[in-house]
Amino acid sequence: MLLTVATKRRRQFCVHVALLHRLIFLYFVLQDSDSDSENGGASGESEMDFLRHLLSRTLGLGSEKPEKVLDELTLDGVSRFMQSEKCRNVVCIVGAGISTSAGIPDFRSPGTGLYANLQSYNLPYPEAIFEINYFKQHPEPFFALARELYPGQFKPTVCHYFIRLLKEKGLLLRCYTQNIDTLERVAGLDQEDLVEAHGTFFTSHCLGSSCKKQYTLDWMKEKIFSTVTPKCDKCQSLVKPDIVFFGESLPPRFFTLMQSDFQKVDLLIIMGTSLQVQPFASLVSRVPTNTPRLLINKEKTGQSDPFMSLMGLGTGMDFDSEKAYRDVAWLGECDEGCTALAELLGWKNELEELVKKEHSAIDAKSGQAGEAGASPSLPPSGATASPSPPPAKPGSSPQKESDAGSKAE
Numbered sequence: 001m002l003l004t005v006a007t008k009r010r011r012q013f014c015v016h017v018a019l020l021h022r023l024i025f026l027y028f029v030l031q032d033s034d035s036d037s038e039n040g041g042a043s044g045e046s047e048m049d050f051l052r053h054l055l056s057r058t059l060g061l062g063s064e065k066p067e068k069v070l071d072e073l074t075l076d077g078v079s080r081f082m083q084s085e086k087c088r089n090v091v092c093i094v095g096a097g098i099s100t101s102a103g104i105p106d107f108r109s110p111g112t113g114l115y116a117n118l119q120s121y122n123l124p125y126p127e128a129i130f131e132i133n134y135f136k137q138h139p140e141p142f143f144a145l146a147r148e149l150y151p152g153q154f155k156p157t158v159c160h161y162f163i164r165l166l167k168e169k170g171l172l173l174r175c176y177t178q179n180i181d182t183l184e185r186v187a188g189l190d191q192e193d194l195v196e197a198h199g200t201f202f203t204s205h206c207l208g209s210s211c212k213k214q215y216t217l218d219w220m221k222e223k224i225f226s227t228v229t230p231k232c233d234k235c236q237s238l239v240k241p242d243i244v245f246f247g248e249s250l251p252p253r254f255f256t257l258m259q260s261d262f263q264k265v266d267l268l269i270i271m272g273t274s275l276q277v278q279p280f281a282s283l284v285s286r287v288p289t290n291t292p293r294l295l296i297n298k299e300k301t302g303q304s305d306p307f308m309s310l311m312g313l314g315t316g317m318d319f320d321s322e323k324a325y326r327d328v329a330w331l332g333e334c335d336e337g338c339t340a341l342a343e344l345l346g347w348k349n350e351l352e353e354l355v356k357k358e359h360s361a362i363d364a365k366s367g368q369a370g371e372a373g374a375s376p377s378l379p380p381s382g383a384t385a386s387p388s389p390p391p392a393k394p395g396s397s398p399q400k401e402s403d404a405g406s407k408a409e
């Protein structure tokens with residue numbers, strides 16, 4: 001379609017007006033958070049810095065030209081940076097894609113058919129199975145699904161062990177995971193290394209408000225496979241795995257550590273996530289302007305919304321534009337990406353040895369345990385995932401931190 005000069009001008013005018021509105025809005029937000037901080041609002045301060053930073057960038061104030069930290073926007077460039085003195089704190093952000101090679105499918109991928117299998121549970125609507133209020137009244141469908149999809153084996157992937165190597169090399173500041181499959185823990189990360197943003201199956205708690213007794217994964221597994229609805233030994237209330245249901249908040253740890261970790265991160269590595277679910281997805285925008293970001297994923301993701309870029313407010317990833325200066329995308333399977341990076345770092349043998357050693361230890365252990373007892377038979381469909389609440393509906397807007405968990409994945 002041909003654009004007349006008048007239309008073009010009108011469009012430019014609209015853009016300018018929109019920009020002006022945005023700046024006025026930011027100005028008032030700044031004023032607001034200023035008065036918040038005066039009242040002692042600690043979290044207001046970093047939000048304010050973030051907005052100030054955006055504002056100064058938008059207006060071209062200050063001499064804030066982003067420094068190019070990587071000598072080259074490639075995996076090689078990232079590996080050289082990792083071996084330099086400048087790289088001390090690596091934060092990993094990971095999602096379902098790092099567990100698919102462990103036989104745990106990503107429910108967002110077409111064809112996994114999670115929702116198609118739910119018809120037999122007589123749910124009012126499919127999402128109800130992961131809603132906390134429905135669960136409290138009718139826990140049976142959730143546990144039936146948990147039994148059906150319980151993984152036959154918990155065997156971390158090459159990618160999980162790569163993160164473990166980062167820890168052993170003293171580089172890992174934190175691993176933020178969306179996964180509830182506990183594979184990070186199985187791979188040898190400690191609770192301190194982890195933020196399990198959407199909770200975990202590793203522990204469970206009694207829902208009795210005055211009891212809240214904690215239960216182990218083994219306890220929960222036994223209940224799930226004995227088809228008994230898990231009830232507390234002490235108070236007979238329902239016991240729920242510590243995964244985040246729709247209608248529940250994300251763990252407080254997510255919000256507290258996010259404040260400090262993302263101020264001192266030197267390199268962000270994002271793996272196996274399509275960055276669709278808030279507030280997890282917004283983590284990529286929280287790093288300092290100079291911090292390089294490496295994406296290892298099947299496809300590019302997390303890029304700036306074109307409208308926001310136009311406003312100069314694009315804090316999303318930029319792999320390809322002329323202005324790209326810090327974001328690197330390595331496209332493919334997470335295990336292969338980690339192996340390629342390990343090779344460049346001179347860690348490949350070490351990584352392979354670690355995987356071999358750990359996997360044979362897991363095999364030996366499961367061999368000892370035998371097939372007796374609660375060991376599940378895998379469903380013929382080949383679905384072997386632990387249950388995970390479905391992704392938030394696409395297009396759900398970023399939420400305030402106070403209620404951010406209400407649409408958690």
Ligand SMILES: [Zn+2]
Nearest residue numbers: 206211232235
């Ligand atoms: Zn109890």
